[in-house]
Amino acid sequence: MTRKTTQDRLLDAAEELFAVQGIAAVSLRQITSEAGANLAAVHYHFGSKRDLVLAVFKRRIEPINAERLRRLDALQAAADAPVLEDLLRVFLEPALAFVAEGPRTFFQLVGRAHAEPDEALKLDLMSNFGEVARRFLDAFCAAVPEVARDEMTWRLHFLVGSMVHLLINEVALVVISQGDCDPSDPTGSALERLVAFGAAGLRAPVPESVR
């Protein structure tokens, strides 16, 4: 087994540290020290801290959106208009499942990235999400023909908000439940709970006031 390259070790260390402490709070010294590399290695391999941040996101996000599309293809091959709940699982699971399997920390980081002030970073993050959003919007609209596409777009936005919040804010759930909910199993019950909540939300009758 060959040892990981310096580049990979830097990406691993940065991902972990960014997730725990937030991007701005982590210094290159912490990253290189954690990765067992030299301070100058970041600039040699990535050019700057900002480019390292972009590389950290790119490495994970592309496979996940690819997985979403792959599963969506499979679902649509099996049935012309898949039911909404199945579509939601296909959309949410590649994200939530990763929390359990892979580096759990990365999804805290994705959540954090959504709140970053750096608009260019967010746009970059969503560079290949545009395709995913379009495909899923089409499928949601086919599954719920009573809801117009622009209304469905708002609802997808709300859904993404619920998902992101679930990924970062364990604390909030503990506080509002006063200890009754265990948020540490987001792959298990949380997925099904969010599917039920989201499906009902996407199917909701469109109110008069916004028609």
Place this chain on the structure above:
Amino acid sequence: MTRKTTQDRLLDAAEELFAVQGIAAVSLRQITSEAGANLAAVHYHFGSKRDLVLAVFKRRIEPINAERLRRLDALQAAADAPVLEDLLRVFLEPALAFVAEGPRTFFQLVGRAHAEPDEALKLDLMSNFGEVARRFLDAFCAAVPEVARDEMTWRLHFLVGSMVHLLINEVALVVISQGDCDPSDPTGSALERLVAFGAAGLRAPVPESVR
């Protein structure tokens, strides 16, 4: 008209800058310069940057939660079990309305705070949200008796996620809609859209798998 105190000017400047650039990215020098105050004034009035941050949040959050409870009292005085949609408006509006009336930036900041790595700050932020959450959970459960309280707690969590996401991520909505949605009117149509989405989600049948 008396001029605002240095304390207030510092709070105003910090709020604005934190909202636009993120908390970690703003220096005390920027804040004091914007407020027309001296660098040392922050330490004199607040003690440290962290204490200034806490003061910025405290000034706004307490009145909003108070308003939520005041309206909830009024609603419950008029009807024993108010309908879910009215409860949602009472919960969401004091937050969303502020975006239009008051300092619009503050709610970007609230959104950002939800993604902060500083757990102590988040707990402090939610110090008086516990009471609000309990009261609204009771009311939601009374309006939708089929859903158990712990399930309703998860759903309130999802709802808060949608609300927060709406407050910070205008960019995301523009990207996924490819320009079809105008996110710049969060008080108007967005409130009613989110009420419809959230009400349906809170009322969703509880799936077998989580019962």
Place this chain on the structure above:
DNA sequence: GTCTATAACTAGATAGAC
């Protein structure tokens, strides 16, 4: 590719004059 050394700068915090 990896290292040391250091440049160039910025941060939060504080002492002490007024």
Place this chain on the structure above:
DNA sequence: GTCTATCTAGTTATAGAC
């Protein structure tokens, strides 16, 4: 309460040896 001046410690980034 407000100022200047400064301390200490941290940051990113780079030049140049190996």
